[in-house]
Amino acid sequence: MRLFPCRHTPFALIPPSDGKHDPTRPYGCDLASCTISDTENERSFSFGVVIVVIEAGVAPPLPAVAKGIDARRTHILDAFEVCIQRTGFHRTTMQDVAREAGMSAGNLYRYFPSKEALVSGLIERDRERFSADFMNVARSSDVMGSFVALGRKHFLETPRERCVQFMEIWAEASRNPQVAEMCAAVDKEVNDFMVAILEAAKVSGQIPASVDSAAVITVLSAMGDGMFTRRALEPDFDVEDGFRLLVNVMDALMSGKIPLDRPLPVIPDSPGSPPVSEEKPYVRG
Amino acid sequence: MRLFPCRHTPFALIPPSDGKHDPTRPYGCDLASCTISDTENERSFSFGVVIVVIEAGVAPPLPAVAKGIDARRTHILDAFEVCIQRTGFHRTTMQDVAREAGMSAGNLYRYFPSKEALVSGLIERDRERFSADFMNVARSSDVMGSFVALGRKHFLETPRERCVQFMEIWAEASRNPQVAEMCAAVDKEVNDFMVAILEAAKVSGQIPASVDSAAVITVLSAMGDGMFTRRALEPDFDVEDGFRLLVNVMDALMSGKIPLDRPLPVIPDSPGSPPVSEEKPYVRG
Known part of the structure; x- marks a missing residue:
């Protein structure tokens, strides 16, 4: 039985002891995928795994x-x-x-x-919580089930007040580059982690290889943000039903039922489909 | 040839002259669908139409x-x-x-x-712009093409500054019931209009009758809000690509490729899919 690097490997494996991993980060994640060839029985197995680098022993208690x-x-x-x-x-x-x-x-x-230090602390705490949650997803053999469980926690069990808080932080981030940078760093980390998990699920055969992981995560992130928005703005928003719809879309995306690779259609400017109204732009300058 | 009310009619037809329509509203919209039976040739045709009530003649110039x-x-x-x-x-x-x-x-x-009057004026202006745009979609014989054209205007041609403004208004709405009420009224009007357009497109055979219009619009609204959020928070967000993904999802939803009627799956609490981390709730109280 031999171990080969798999042709599907899109990330390099970074072991925790090679010095490349930043020890100030609470964790590192990466994807490794391998093919095991059982030459005696002429079989081979491909599998993917999300490597979670935990700094065990690096930082003293x-x-x-x-x-x-x-x-x-x-x-x-x-x-x-x-x-x-x-x-x-x-x-x-x-x-x-x-x-x-x-x-x-x-x-x-x-x-x-300072207030900036408080925001930074808040965002860093979120990052630590996210990373703990994603490590659970990465350890699971049921990627879809784990994603649903994670979504249930973040959408259904999180109180509405927290969605209100997101609106405040987003408004600040949209005009304050320092806060924007902190938010963007966490978003990127979370999205990269989710993409790595989908890539691993592809290799282990849980989702089709044709699925565009990055595109799927972009769609799900946007829908997730929209759910938080609806909940913050509408106290009566049926979050259970909204989450159910999100899971249905996620399921269709992960099973490759939605082609995401098509270019934008060209809109004909015919009398049958009139152009949208021509007005001055919404905003000056 | 006779005209029958169609069994698909989910809305009552409200003509502009029946006194039920509120003349203070800039427009009214409703769905009518009919079956025309051509008894001589033993054929029948179903069609749907979005009735746009324009207050022509009611208000003087x-x-x-x-x-x-x-x-x-x-x-x-x-x-x-x-x-x-x-x-x-x-x-x-x-x-x-x-x-x-x-x-x-x-x-x-x-x-x-007051500042509240300014917000109210801003939201009312948005409502007027939306209604003008949606009347164009309602008049079109190509619902998908019109939706894409409308999306192109709202996502691609709207400057990023306007997304920043949305974050500010959303943050205010999430804590100020007066502003929340104004936002919710416009959202409901826009969503009802979009649902009516999809219902009409069903009857005219542009989209399958099995499509759950309200669910589709909920998904698209959430994704749209998420796009505005991404754009406000990340100045480098590739809005063209995000919009392309939105259109691909919209196309799959409108063609009935995504089943949206399935209940939330039950998550087994097995060792293979560990529960997400147990922590104290994010927010006190």
Whole structure:
């Protein structure tokens, strides 16, 4: 029995000990796929696996003092979230956060010297939660089932207030390049991880090789963002039904029923299909 | 030849003269579908049509003074949009809007007595633009082509600044019930109109009768919102490619290739698909 690198391998395997992995990152993920040839019985098997690099042994366990700091930071970030959801990102001051956290402003500044540091802490915490969730998906032998379970947590079990918070952070990110950069980094990490999981599922035969993983994840991400938006804007939004539709679309995408590779059609400018109304552009400048 | 109401008719036909239509609304839309039986030749034809009620003759043409007011209101709303996009909804004051519009605050208050009135004006203007666009789609014999043309305008030709503005309005709507109500009314009107157009396209045979119009529009709306979000947050987002994916999904949905009626699968809690990580909820309270 021999092990061959598989022709489907789109990523290089980066083992945790080769020095290339950034030890400041909470995890690394990559895809490896192999073909096992059983020459005696003239059979071969292809399989894919998402390599999750856990920094076991690299960082020593946190000492008791650091754990205390960590708990205090978590407490402050929780208070910051409550403030954002209640009064909005812009109207939240450092004093508001200190009051909500039940501490002096001076003490708060020891942990987070600015509002930007608070946002950064919030986004970093999300990243850690996402990575824990995705590691569970990566370990699963049922990619579709794991995605549904993950979606159930993020769409159905997350309270609406958190969607309101997303709107605030998105509004800030759309005008503040520093916040935009932090959001984009997490989004890219999450999307890359999801693409790697789909690529592995292809090799292990769970989804057809013809599926365009990156395109599928782009569609699902957009729909997911839209679900959060609907929920934030419409308190009566039927999130269970919205999620059901998302899962149906995901299932069709992953089984290759939706061709995503077609170019945009050319719209004929005929009397039968009149052009949309000609107005001045929505926005000046 | 006789005219029968068709069994596919899910909406009642409301003619503009029956007194039920609200004359304060810029338009009304409804679906009528009929069967024409050609008894002599033993044939019958079903067709659907979106009835667009235009208030011709109800409102007299605007006098010159009103036109002047209208132009002034448009100018102020343009200025308000510029302010929102530049500094955000909350940080924009009535003074900022007056300065951007090149008028005194006192004069501004004559047209818009509050920031809420400005938001209301902005949303009402959007509604008028949408209704003009949708009337073009409703008049078209090529529903898919018209939807693509409409999408091209709203996704590709709309400047990114407008997406930033959406994030600001959405953030406000998610915490301000008054703004939420205005947004929800326009969303409902747009969605109802799109559903009516799909129902008409079904009857005229452009899309299969098995397509769940409301579900399709829910999916497309969520994806559309997600596209605006991506564009606002990522200045480098490839909007042309995102729109191409949206059109591919729309095409699959409208041709009935994606079953949207399936219930959520039950996720087995087996070792093969581990549950997602158990953490405290994201948000307190």
